[in-house]
Amino acid sequence: MQDFIAGLPKVELHLHIEGTLEPELMFELAQRNQVQIPFDSPEAVRNAYQFHNLQSFLDIYYQGANVLLHEQDFFDLTWAYLLRCQDDNVMHTEIFFDPQTHTDRGVSFETVINGIHGALVKGEQELGISSQLIMCFLRHLSEEAAFATLKMALPHKDKIVGVGLDSSELGHPPQKFEQVFAKALEEGFLTVAHAGEEGTPQNIRDTLSLLKVSRVDHGVACAKDESLMDELAQTRMPLTVCPLSNTKLKVFAQMQEHNIGQLLRRGLCVTVNSDDPAYFGGYMTDNFNAIADALPLTKDELAQFTLNAIEASFVDEAEKIAMV
Numbered sequence: 001m002q003d004f005i006a007g008l009p010k011v012e013l014h015l016h017i018e019g020t021l022e023p024e025l026m027f028e029l030a031q032r033n034q035v036q037i038p039f040d041s042p043e044a045v046r047n048a049y050q051f052h053n054l055q056s057f058l059d060i061y062y063q064g065a066n067v068l069l070h071e072q073d074f075f076d077l078t079w080a081y082l083l084r085c086q087d088d089n090v091m092h093t094e095i096f097f098d099p100q101t102h103t104d105r106g107v108s109f110e111t112v113i114n115g116i117h118g119a120l121v122k123g124e125q126e127l128g129i130s131s132q133l134i135m136c137f138l139r140h141l142s143e144e145a146a147f148a149t150l151k152m153a154l155p156h157k158d159k160i161v162g163v164g165l166d167s168s169e170l171g172h173p174p175q176k177f178e179q180v181f182a183k184a185l186e187e188g189f190l191t192v193a194h195a196g197e198e199g200t201p202q203n204i205r206d207t208l209s210l211l212k213v214s215r216v217d218h219g220v221a222c223a224k225d226e227s228l229m230d231e232l233a234q235t236r237m238p239l240t241v242c243p244l245s246n247t248k249l250k251v252f253a254q255m256q257e258h259n260i261g262q263l264l265r266r267g268l269c270v271t272v273n274s275d276d277p278a279y280f281g282g283y284m285t286d287n288f289n290a291i292a293d294a295l296p297l298t299k300d301e302l303a304q305f306t307l308n309a310i311e312a313s314f315v316d317e318a319e320k321i322a323m324v
């Protein structure tokens with residue numbers, strides 16, 4: 001099974017570029033940029049990655065991003081991720097970035113996007129990996145701050161396919177961002193949002209109706225609501241599921257309890273993704289191996305995750321056909 005998974009072409013649709021910051025690169029950038037970090041070795045950083053819920057992860061995650069200051073840093077971060085994509089047979093990836101994590105520290109929007117985009121162009125040319133960028137708003141911040149971020153993105157529309165919503169789901173419902181998502185849609189961006197990771201099925205319903213999303217990020221809470229699962233299956237609304245993330249953040253106590261197989265067999269367009277691989281212990285191949293080890297999934301079902309991801313991706317129809 002491991003050989004089959006290694007050889008399986010993969011498409012990633014839920015990946016936070018800041019979540020690919022490996023402890024070794026964090027140390028290198030801390031030295032290069034003279035930034036203090038509260039650890040004395042990459043091993044110590046890894047040992048600190050014990051999370052009991054989403055918020056306990058986010059607190060450490062936003063701290064880690066402090067070492068990213070210059071365009072070259074964002075380039076190096078993205079290039080290291082693309083090399084991992086090559087190892088894992090990932091042919092296409094749709095990448096989230098969180099501009100507010102950086103602009104709030106005085107790093108310009110241009111520094112962030114030019115560094116990431118430069119690496120993506122090189123990745124397409126030299127590795128043959130295609131990509132898209134999705135800009136996320138941090139939901140623990142205000143809608144006003146999201147509007148200001150959207151404004152910064154407008155001169156870079158050619159590099160950004162859509163907008164998303166991430167960070168703390170509890171206490172920050174989709175209602176809070178209804179106006180800014182409407183404006184983003186008006187400007188021609190596609191929309192996605194994290195929902196039903198720690199939140200309720202109602203959060204997924206509200207995300208669909210208020211934010212007009214093309215995909216739901218995570219969405220695993222839908223299994224608590226039979227009629228919502230039926231609706232998601234009928235409409236083939238994609239869910240970008242992140243198995244290792246879900247067990248690391250205790251959405252499921254163990255992988256054997258994960259519902260991804262159940263959702264797939266019910267006809268939902270579920271996909272496998274790595275979320276924040278440097279923090280959760282694995283990239284795409286690791287996520288596939290983890291579910292294949294713990295759940296009764298056939299090779300056809302594992303391949304179906306890739307077919308679903310192609311269907312759910314934001315490339316045009318001709319490119320989708322070329323990928324199959």
Ligand code: ADE
Nearest residue numbers: 016166167168194275276
């Ligand atoms: N930002 C990075 N990873 C996230 C996750 N799993 N949920 C919400 N926000 C995030």
Ligand code: ZN
Nearest residue numbers: 014016166275
């Ligand atoms: Zn995520």
